[in-house]
Amino acid sequence: xxxxxxxxxxxxxxxxxxxxxxxxxxxxxxxxxxxxxxxxxxxxxxxxxxxxxxxxxxxxxxxxxxxxxxxxxxxxxxxxxxxxxxxxxxxxxxxxxxxxxxxxxxxxxxxxxxxxxxxxxxxxxxxxxxxxxxxxxxxxxxxxxxxxxxxxxxxxxxxxxxxxxxxxxxxxxxxxxxxxxxxxxxxxxxxxxxxxxxxxxxxxxxxxxxxxxxxxxxxxxxxxxxxxxxxxxxxxxxxxxxxxxxxxxxxxxxxxxxxx
Amino acid sequence: xxxxxxxxxxxxxxxxxxxxxxxxxxxxxxxxxxxxxxxxxxxxxxxxxxxxxxxxxxxxxxxxxxxxxxxxxxxxxxxxxxxxxxxxxxxxxxxxxxxxxxxxxxxxxxxxxxxxxxxxxxxxxxxxxxxxxxxxxxxxxxxxxxxxxxxxxxxxxxxxxxxxxxxxxxxxxx
Amino acid sequence: xxxxxxxxxxxxxxxxxxxxxxxxxxxxxxxxxxxxxxxxxxxxxxxxxxxxxxxxxxxxxxxxxxxxxxxxxxxxxxxxxxxxxxxxxxxxxxxxxxxxxxxxxxxxxxxxxxxxxxxxxxxxxxxxxxxxxxxxxxxxxxxxxxxxxxxxxxxxxxxxxxxxxxxxxxxxxx
Numbered sequence: 001x002x003x004x005x006x007x008x009x010x011x012x013x014x015x016x017x018x019x020x021x022x023x024x025x026x027x028x029x030x031x032x033x034x035x036x037x038x039x040x041x042x043x044x045x046x047x048x049x050x051x052x053x054x055x056x057x058x059x060x061x062x063x064x065x066x067x068x069x070x071x072x073x074x075x076x077x078x079x080x081x082x083x084x085x086x087x088x089x090x091x092x093x094x095x096x097x098x099x100x101x102x103x104x105x106x107x108x109x110x111x112x113x114x115x116x117x118x119x120x121x122x123x124x125x126x127x128x129x130x131x132x133x134x135x136x137x138x139x140x141x142x143x144x145x146x147x148x149x150x151x152x153x154x155x156x157x158x159x160x161x162x163x164x165x166x167x168x169x170x171x172x173x174x175x176x177x178x179x180x181x182x183x184x185x186x187x188x189x190x191x192x193x194x195x196x197x198x199x200x201x202x203x204x205x206x207x208x209x210x211x212x213x214x215x216x217x218x219x220x221x222x223x224x225x226x227x228x229x230x231x232x233x234x235x236x237x238x239x240x241x242x243x244x245x246x247x248x249x250x251x252x253x254x255x256x257x258x259x260x
Numbered sequence: 261x262x263x264x265x266x267x268x269x270x271x272x273x274x275x276x277x278x279x280x281x282x283x284x285x286x287x288x289x290x291x292x293x294x295x296x297x298x299x300x301x302x303x304x305x306x307x308x309x310x311x312x313x314x315x316x317x318x319x320x321x322x323x324x325x326x327x328x329x330x331x332x333x334x335x336x337x338x339x340x341x342x343x344x345x346x347x348x349x350x351x352x353x354x355x356x357x358x359x360x361x362x363x364x365x366x367x368x369x370x371x372x373x374x375x376x377x378x379x380x381x382x383x384x385x386x387x388x389x390x391x392x393x394x395x396x397x398x399x400x401x402x403x404x405x406x407x408x409x410x411x412x413x414x415x416x417x418x419x420x421x422x423x424x425x426x427x428x429x430x431x432x433x434x
Numbered sequence: 435x436x437x438x439x440x441x442x443x444x445x446x447x448x449x450x451x452x453x454x455x456x457x458x459x460x461x462x463x464x465x466x467x468x469x470x471x472x473x474x475x476x477x478x479x480x481x482x483x484x485x486x487x488x489x490x491x492x493x494x495x496x497x498x499x500x501x502x503x504x505x506x507x508x509x510x511x512x513x514x515x516x517x518x519x520x521x522x523x524x525x526x527x528x529x530x531x532x533x534x535x536x537x538x539x540x541x542x543x544x545x546x547x548x549x550x551x552x553x554x555x556x557x558x559x560x561x562x563x564x565x566x567x568x569x570x571x572x573x574x575x576x577x578x579x580x581x582x583x584x585x586x587x588x589x590x591x592x593x594x595x596x597x598x599x600x601x602x603x604x605x606x607x608x
Contacts, residue, residue, distance in 0.1 A: 017374060017375035017376075018375075104372070104373070104375070107373055108373055108374065108375065110427045111354055111357045111358050111361070111373060111374075111427075112354060112357075114357035114360070114361065114424075114425075114427060115350060115353035115354040115356070115357045116353075117357075117424075117425060118348075118353045118356060118357055118360075118416060119348075119350070119353055121416040121417060121418070122347060122348060122353075122415065122416060124330065124417065125415065125416055125417040126333075126347075127330035127331075127333035128316075128318065128327040128328055128330055128333075128417070129327060129328040129332075129333070129336050129340070129446065129450055130278070130325070130326075130327050130328075130450075264486065265486075265505075265506075267488070268486055268487055268488035268503055268505075268506060269488060269506050269509050269510070270488065271487060271488025271489055272488035272489060272502035272503060272506045272509075272510055273488075273510070273513060274488075275449075275488065275489045275500070275502060276502065276510065286513075289509065289512055289513040290509065312438065312439075312442055313442055313445060314441070314442035314443060314444065314445025314446035314447075314449065315445055315446060315449050315489070326449070328446040328449065328450065329442055329446060331439075331442075332439075332442060332443050332446050335443045335446075335463065335464065336443075336446060336447075336450070338463055339447065339463040340450065
């Protein structure tokens with residue numbers, strides 16, 4: 001869906017502001033003195049040239065055009081003393097006066113220029129090769145998620161289990177199977193929560209395993225799964241294949257307790 | 261440990277470390293003051309820069325990091341192949357610029373500057389770890405707040421955020 | 435490209451490559467002869483060695499590789515702590531020694547020298563890529579044959595297998 005929208009030529013401009021900005025520049029006039037009517041006319045002309053209009057992506061441009069037309073019509077009328085309206089500022093294009101439009105365009109221009117600075121910095125920086133990337137240019141982190149939570153994909157289950165197994169196997173003790181089932185899932189759940197409660201930061205999986213044997217391992221794993229399912233804990237990972245950390249889901253623990 | 265040895269140790273550190281390393285950290289290991297470490301690193305940097313050595317030391321993201329001489333980029337590119345990751349788009353640059361200067365900032369605030377929806381761009385920047393979610397704004401709907409990351413500094417080779425040039429108008433106002 | 439630049443490029447190469455890199459390969463990229471490259475590297479090596487720089491160039495596994503100055507090991511170990519890979523156990527060393535001298539060799543042969551079961555150790559060495567399976571012996575049961583890897587040479591800083599010291603008994607026999 002999203003890919004298909006790129007069939008039209010619009011993305012030359014990064015948005016209606018960008019286009020407006022371009023038009024103003026083309027008219028070679030100062031942003032403060034340019035006639036709003038003139039920009040509007042140019043803007044509409046530009047919209048006209050877009051033959052195969054993809055409505056989805058062009059809607060923002062159309063809204064902008066409407067805004068400009070409204071501004072133009074307002075200019076023809078005597079201005080009310082207090083333009084009280086813009087309370088619902090959820091609307092990106094809620095612009096009520098030419099001043100406001102100019103201010104916003106001006107603000108946009110500043111960041112647009114800052115973006116050029118970044119572009120130049122990027123260009124410079126990409127001439128420097130780092131060792132960490134094995135001869136590739138810097139920052140090859142392309143598709144890195146800042147964290148995963150458990151629900152974000154069953155495909156992560158395998159990885160979590162593997163990490164868990166690794167955490168369990170670290171240390172010299174290999175899991176030993178004992179007949180005594182002295183660990184109950186409910187106990188372990190309590191233990192995990194208590195442990196997390198008094199820890200300000202997220203803990204690694206190994207924090208919950210005392211190397212007592214295979215049974216405890218299984219119970220711990222089930223307890224963690226259960227807690228994750230109830231959304232009482234969060235499983236965090238800073239990068240793929242990184243260590244998995246467990247923390248309390250403090251944000252909406254209450255709702256989730258009733259959730260299941 | 262004599263001075264020559266200390267310099268060698270710093271050089272070895274920077275060589276082994278893949279991320280920018282702070283003077284404080286080096287200082288702690290060598291039992292030196294951070295100032296001494298900084299002086300030694302400046303010396304080394306200077307020396308490497310003047311003699312145009314293949315390896316240089318850069319000041320990035322609050323620490324120091326080794327990298328190759330920029331002039332060698334064409335040769336190295338031939339050797340190691342073209343970059344695989346695309347550069348950032350202009351839309352991404354604009355968005356990043358807004359976040360860098362206005363952080364912490366909400367999506368709506370960014371969009372109102374740019375005049376376009378940014379969810380897609382934000383998602384991409386998050387994935388590339390150039391920005392992060394830094395909390396929620398105490399406002400209706402508790403919108404997420406975005407800020408830049410250390411990787412952002414590394415990507416652009418910036419020492420810290422203060423290195424950003426002042427925004428044009430801000431400087432006029434000041 | 436002038437000589438200084440060539441040297442810088444070689445330095446940058448070695449810096450970026452984590453594996454030993456052959457003179458021929460560097461030569462191909464810089465459009466130089468392998469002899470020229472070797473001369474330049476010798477110069478660089480000499481210079482780094484004399485001035486006891488933190489980074490040195492070593493001749494390993496038929497190529498060149500950058501590494502830190504050996505004298506700095508204690509400081510660096512302190513700095514990186516547990517980050518360094520655990521050392522090999524004595525059992526692993528014994529097993530490696532047997533494989534290095536007797537390769538290609540089967541598990542039974544190794545075990546008959548050491549007098550203990552080795553499956554566990556072998557598995558570990560395989561994982562660490564210090565040894566590899568090089569085929570099967572034409573014998574009953576067609577057992578697997580083990581040999582050492584390039585990583586083995588790197589791990590011990592050997593140029594090639596001929597650099598191994600002669601086995602005590604063999605030299606006596608000779």
